Amino acid sequence: MEPQRKRRKGSACDTDSWVAYPVLSDEQSQDVELIEAFAAPIVDKKETSRLVRELNGLYPMITLQHIKRVRACKEEGSPHPLEVLVCLVSDAHGQEKMVSIDSLLPSDFRRDGLGEPFVVKVPARPPLTRPQFEIASKHWPLAFHEDKQVTVALKGELFSPLQKAKMHMYMTTALTAAKAGREGGMEAVGAVAVDPAMDRIIAVSHDCRGKHPLHHAVMVCIDLVARSQGGGCYSYDQYPACHFSSPSSNPFENTSEGEPAFQPYICTGYDLYVTREPCVMCAMALVHSRIGRVFYGTTSADGALGTKYKLHTQKDLNHRFEVYRGLLSKQCEDLNGLEDHFEKEHLKE
Numbered sequence: 001m002e003p004q005r006k007r008r009k010g011s012a013c014d015t016d017s018w019v020a021y022p023v024l025s026d027e028q029s030q031d032v033e034l035i036e037a038f039a040a041p042i043v044d045k046k047e048t049s050r051l052v053r054e055l056n057g058l059y060p061m062i063t064l065q066h067i068k069r070v071r072a073c074k075e076e077g078s079p080h081p082l083e084v085l086v087c088l089v090s091d092a093h094g095q096e097k098m099v100s101i102d103s104l105l106p107s108d109f110r111r112d113g114l115g116e117p118f119v120v121k122v123p124a125r126p127p128l129t130r131p132q133f134e135i136a137s138k139h140w141p142l143a144f145h146e147d148k149q150v151t152v153a154l155k156g157e158l159f160s161p162l163q164k165a166k167m168h169m170y171m172t173t174a175l176t177a178a179k180a181g182r183e184g185g186m187e188a189v190g191a192v193a194v195d196p197a198m199d200r201i202i203a204v205s206h207d208c209r210g211k212h213p214l215h216h217a218v219m220v221c222i223d224l225v226a227r228s229q230g231g232g233c234y235s236y237d238q239y240p241a242c243h244f245s246s247p248s249s250n251p252f253e254n255t256s257e258g259e260p261a262f263q264p265y266i267c268t269g270y271d272l273y274v275t276r277e278p279c280v281m282c283a284m285a286l287v288h289s290r291i292g293r294v295f296y297g298t299t300s301a302d303g304a305l306g307t308k309y310k311l312h313t314q315k316d317l318n319h320r321f322e323v324y325r326g327l328l329s330k331q332c333e334d335l336n337g338l339e340d341h342f343e344k345e346h347l348k349e
Contacts, residue, residue, distance in 0.1 A: 014168075015161065015164040015165055015167075015168050017328075017330065018168075018326055018327055018328050018329055018330070019156035019326055020153075020156070020158070020159060020164075020167065020295060020324040020325070020326055020327055021153070021154070021156060021324060021325055021326050022150065022153040022154065022158075022322065022323070022324055023305055023306040023310065023312070023323040023324065023325055024129070024150070024313070025310060025313035026310065026313070027125075027128055028128045028129050028132075028150070029129075032123055032125075032127070032132055032135045032136045033123070033124040033125060034121040034122065034123060034124060034139060035088065035089075035090070035121065035122060035124045036088070036089040036090075036119050036120070036121055036122075037085050037086070037087065037088045037089060037119070037120055037121075037122050038085070038086040038087055038088075038089060038092060038099070038104060038117040038118070038119060038120075039083050039084060039085050039086060039117065039118060039119075039120045040083065040084055040086050040101055040114050040115050040116065040117045040118070041073070041078075041080035041082070041083050041084075041114070041115035041116075042070070042080060042081070042082040042083065042084050042113055042114065042115075043079070043080045043113055043114070043115050044112065044113035045081060045082060045113075046113070047112055047113030047114075048070060048082060048084075048113075050110070051084055051113060051114060052069050052070060052084065054109065054110070055069065055084065055085075055086060055087075056069065058087075058105070058106070058109065059086065059087035059088075059091055061085070061087070061088065061091075064088075064122065064124075065126075065143075066123070066125075066126035066127070066142045066143050066144075067085065067122055067123070067140060067141075067142050067143075068140070068141040068142055068143065069084055069085050070082055070083070070084045070085075071083055071140060071141045080115060084114075085120075085122070085140075086101075086104055086105075086117055087104060089119065092104060099117060100116060100117070101114055101115070101116055101117055104117060120139070120140060121139050121140075122139055122140040122142075123136035123139060123140065123142060126142070126143070126144075126145075127142070127144050128147070128150075129147070129150055129151065129154060130144075130146060130150075130151045130154070131154065133146070153324075166199060167273070167295060167327060168327075168328065170192050170194055170201065170271075170273040170295075171192075171273045171275070171295065171297060171327045171328045171331075171332075172328070172331075173190075173192050173201065173204060173273070174190035174191055174192045174204075174273045174274060174275050174297075175190055175275055175297075175328065175331055175332065175335070176190065176241070177190030177191070177192070177204050177205060177206040177217075177241045177242070178190030178206055178207075178217070178275045178335050179335075180206055180239075180240075180241035181206030181207045181208070181217070181239075181241065182206075182335070184206075184210065184239065185210055186206060186207040186208060186209055186210050187207040187209070188206075188207070188275070188335040188336075189206060189207045189216070189217040189274070189275055189276045189335070190204075190205070190206045190207075190217055190274070190275050191203075191204070191205045191206070191217040191218050191220070191221040191272060191273065191274040191275070192204050192205075192221070192272070192273040192274075193221050193222075193224070193225050193267060193270050193271070193272055194270060194271045194272075194273065195269070195270055195271075196269070196270070196271050196292070196293075197269065200245070201245065202224075202225050202228050202244060202245060202270065203221050203224035203225045203227075203228060203243070203244040203245075204221070204224075204241065204242065204243055204244075205217050205218075205220035205221040205224055205236070205241075205242045206220070206239070206241055206242060207220075208220050208236060208239055208242065211238075212234070214281070215234070216278075216279065216281065216282050217274060217275075217276075217282075218272070218274055218278050218282035218285065218286065219281070219282055219285055220234075220236065220242055221272065221274075222266065222267060222285055222286070222289050224236070224242065224243070224244040225244065225266055225267055225270065225289070226266055227244050228244040228245060228246055229264075229266070264290075265289075265290050266289040266290060267286070267289040267290055267291040267292070268289075268290040268292070269290075269292050270291060270292055271291075271292055271293045271294070271295065272286065272291050272293070272294045272295070273295045273296075273327065274294065274295070274296045274297075275296070275297045275298065275332040275335055276296060276297065276298055276299075276300050276303075276332065276335075277296045277298065277299045277300040277303030277304070277305055277306060277307055277325070278294070278296070278300075278303065278304060278305055279300065279302055279303065279304055280302070280304040280308075280309065280311065282304070283304035283305055283309070283311040283312070284304075284311065286312075286321065287311065287312075287317055287319050287320075287321075288319075290319055291321050292321055292322070293321060293322045293323070293324070294312070294321060294322070294323045294324070295323075295324045295325075295327045296323075296324075296325055296327065296332075297325075297326070297327050297328050297329050297331065297332025297333070298329055298332040298333045298335075298336075299325065305323045305325075306323065306325060310323075
């Protein structure tokens with residue numbers, strides 16, 4: 001195995017040097033919150049079904065549908081095999097934590113098979129990812145509807161070696177564009193729009209704010225995609241590194257019936273590779289242009305896709321997309337050093 005690692009280290013496409021991690025919503029990435037509940041031992045297993053049915057009627061715990069009502073006793077050698085959740089501490093009408101089963105249940109409730117209550121901590125919210133589930137299930141058994149793609153992505157194993165090689169190539173193109181922009185006196189940020197269905201680069205851009213304050217690399221890239229479809233608002237002929245290619249099939253070609261062929265709306269179904277996490281303006285432009293996925297190399301202090309905001313996960317927006325971070329992160333971070341170098345050279349002049 002050692003010779004193989006040495007060969008990869010010298011390769012121009014070292015896909016083992018980076019991992020693409022998903023940028024998840026706050027709900028998917030937040031810590032597990034626990035709340036207190038009263039549980040009691042079931043000393044007679046024959047009474048389990050009745051106890052669960054009657055407790056569900058008395059204390060339905062509607063907000064905790066992800067929690068299983070009964071669990072096997074964790075303590076080895078325990079005299080009772082099962083434990084049941086009676087109610088939340090907050091639902092016990094001001095009862096102190098040291099209570100009896102009689103104080104929690106009405107007088108007409110059959111207590112056969114129930115022992116004295118004790119306090120446990122249970123997950124307040126259903127887990128959305130496997131890491132959340134693994135932590136939450138240590139406290140009390142619960143249901144988990146796993147998104148297997150998220151699970152694989154969190155392990156850094158979502159993309160195959162062939163896919164990573166292509167992603168590496170696209171981000172390398174964005175890095176080259178970023179360096180060209182820096183040489184032209186702009187910030188070292190590059191972006192590449194890709195049609196993943198055709199494995200085809202549609203547009204390449206870099207920061208162009210030397211002529212227009214809104215011409216961030218992402219904004220330029222979106223405009224170039226629009227130009228590839230016969231639209232667009234600006235010309236970037238003075239920036240050779242900013243360019244676009246027409247789709248492999250002509251979207252304006254008429255069908256046999258004389259109707260215009262189908263044309264996607266700007267970035268629908270496309271991927272964007274950008275060296276630096278987009279700002280709010282660029283992130284909203286990606287929403288409106290219907291981007292499919294965004295891959296970025298390094299974070300930004302005012303980044304809107306993970307650092308300061310997570311616009312791509314906002315439920316009140318009419319479009320959401322996947323975001324992955326960490327592609328060629330070291331090379332993208334090094335662009336900051338490149339900027340510092342150019343600034344120093346500029347001061348010397």
